[in-house]
Amino acid sequence: MTTRPEVRREIERLLRDGLTNREVAKLTGVHPVTVSSLRRALGIPPWRPPEPEHGTRQRARRCDCEACRAAQSRYVAEKSRERKRKNKAMPAERRAALAEHRDLVRRETSQAATVRGPWRAEEIALALDYRHSALEIAQRLGRSITAVNAARARYGKRPTTLPYRPKRHKEDGDQ
Numbered sequence: 559m560t561t562r563p564e565v566r567r568e569i570e571r572l573l574r575d576g577l578t579n580r581e582v583a584k585l586t587g588v589h590p591v592t593v594s595s596l597r598r599a600l601g602i603p604p605w606r607p608p609e610p611e612h613g614t615r616q617r618a619r620r621c622d623c624e625a626c627r628a629a630q631s632r633y634v635a636e637k638s639r640e641r642k643r644k645n646k647a648m649p650a651e652r653r654a655a656l657a658e659h660r661d662l663v664r665r666e667t668s669q670a671a672t673v674r675g676p677w678r679a680e681e682i683a684l685a686l687d688y689r690h691s692a693l694e695i696a697q698r699l700g701r702s703i704t705a706v707n708a709a710r711a712r713y714g715k716r717p718t719t720l721p722y723r724p725k726r727h728k729e730d731g732d733q
């Protein structure tokens with residue numbers, strides 16, 4: 559490393575001012591790798607994005623102050639108003655179709671309310687066969703649609719093309 563001392567001092571100043579390695583590299587014309595090793599050598603902690611302001615929802619996730627709590631409840635209230643607006647705007651037949659689907663899921667779920675235990679390999683393979691709907695598979699296995707969807711999320715990704723061979727999963731051999 560043949561960085562001149564005055565350039566090194568400038569880099570150090572910029573790093574301590576909170577600039578990123580990339581920004582410092584650009585400003586000083588020094589390679590980013592040099593900047594980052596200089597940062598390490600100087601013991602300056604890696605760059606972190608600044609904390610969001612108090613009173614924003616992003617901050618509310620980590621903060622319990624009054625401003626953050628107020629921001630969070632404003633957000634929840636706005637979301638609920640939005641949902642109501644959308645529901646009102648929805649045509650009656652779509653609303654009916656959604657309600658019917660909810661009923662179907664509820665019936666299906668209550669029939670399969672008993673816990674069926676861990677998924678066996680054949681069941682997983684069937685769940686990951688996307689030629690069948692989650693409902694069909696739930697009915698065949700006597701499990702709930704929710705359980706089938708959860709299994710799909712847990713054991714595999716939705717394929718982009720068919721036919722699809724489910725990827726082997728560690729738990730396949732367990733039972």
Ligand SMILES: [Zn+2]
Nearest residue numbers: 612621623626
């Ligand atoms: Zn706060």
